Amino acid sequence: MRYRMRVFIMMLAAVAAFSGAASAQEPGRTPEKPVVASVPAPDGWKTCPRCQNETDRREANARYKVEGHAFNPRDLSGVWYGDVAAGRFFVNPPAYTPLGKERFEATIGEKNAAGEYLHTKDTSGIGSGAQVNCDPRGWPRLATSNYGFEFIMLPDRVVQFFEQTHTWRTIWTDGRKLPENPPELRWMGWNVGRWDGNTFVVESTGFDDRSWISATQPDGGFPHSDQMRITERWRRVNYGAVEVQITITDPEIYTQPWALPSLQAALNPGAEIWEYFCVPSDFNTFNNDVYLPVATGEKK
Amino acid sequence: MRPSRLSAVAFAVITVALLLGVVASAHHSRAGYDSAPGKLVTNNGVVSSVIWRNPHVFVIWDVKDGSGSLVKWTGELSSPTTMISEGMARDTFKAGDAITATFMPAKAGTPHGLLIKVVRPDGKVVLDLSERRNLLEQ
Helix, strand or coil, X not given: CHHHHHHHHHHHHHHHHHHHHHHHHCCCCCCCCCCCCCCCCCCCCCECHHHCCHHHHHHHHHHCCXXXXXXXXXXXXXXXXXXXXXXXXXXXXCCXXXXXXXXXXXXXXXXXXXXXXXXXXXXXXXXXXXXXXXXXCCCCHHHHCCCCEEEEEECCEEEEEECECCEEEEEECCCXXXXXXXXXXXXXXXXXXXXXXXXXXXXXXXXXXXXXXXXCCCCCEECCCCCCEEEEEEEEEXXXXXXXXXXXXXXCCECCCEECCCEEEEECCCECCCCECCCHHXXXXXXXXXXXXXXXXXXX | CCHHHHHHHHHHHHHHHHHHHCCCCCCCCCCCECCCCCCCXXXXXXXXXXXXXXXXXEEEEEEXXXXXXXXXXXXXXXXXXXXXXXXXXXXXXXXXXEEEEEEEEECCXXXXXXXXXXXXXXXXXXXXXXXXXXXXXX
């Protein structure tokens, strides 16, 4: 028993060290003790998920009595905030098919003479230096948006409303089936959902193949075809947390299904969704006045 | 403790550790700024405009160079809502405000920087991201 305890303590120490090392490389977005208070929302309004620092979130959780709060496992409604790096979520992709390899290589952008990436082909607005900005990110790329989303439960559908890019997807729950041959391809796909016990299972198809599953480092992105199918399993772990596991199947691009690790989002009772449109003119101004002069030394 | 329980505990501990280490994804590369220690630049100027828009807020201020000419400097921050979490509001800076700005300079030598600290003439620190530069990656 003593030996096992020692093993356990050593494991804790190792994990703490690992966690510290990870933080040192890529520290979390907010420190334990913010130096300044965030800007409060106007009276009678709530702040946005992204506008809160860790102190705000802690205070809101206490104010709304999140810990130990009773909950209905079949009710996902609320504002949720996940702060998960895409690079830690879209991991361990299966091997590409020959077409997949070709499609991936086509996502790599231009480099300068020093071999540094300059003009990305990421047209979503995330990648500065793109010639086109604000194409929809689509699903599942929005899964790692760290600006929060809201689930709205309606009798015949669930709406997932994202602050970043101010967009939504509709998950139909009225029993309809996914179409075999969708009449249009969608950035957010065609989505249907059903309850399997207390797990909300979402299945999707009919995706526009111009979106990326996620960006890859240092450039490019994981491609998908219009044959991509996605299965998500959402589960409310407790009142304050929801978990999702996503599996992507696209035999044209990947040799096997791609099961992503589970991701958790936290309830943000003190927040409401604000407006973050991806505005092409704003993104182009940023590109021309800030990003490109810094990256290339030239102003467009 | 049975091995299966030990594994379950190990799994839980590792999961928590991974969640603690998790960070947000950066929108835009900051490779163009010189983040080397000791390379921070500080100058004094007068704010001419603040672009409070997505994807990133930026502040423009005028600085007199050695020959007395005005140079427009551009300081990049993070998204408006991220800056709100850091206590900066849409009207924190106004045209005509005198500031002392400290920033990571653009490697390309253009008058651009990633803003780290801004102080008013009376010594009031308006913004100090020295300990939280990771915020600027978002």
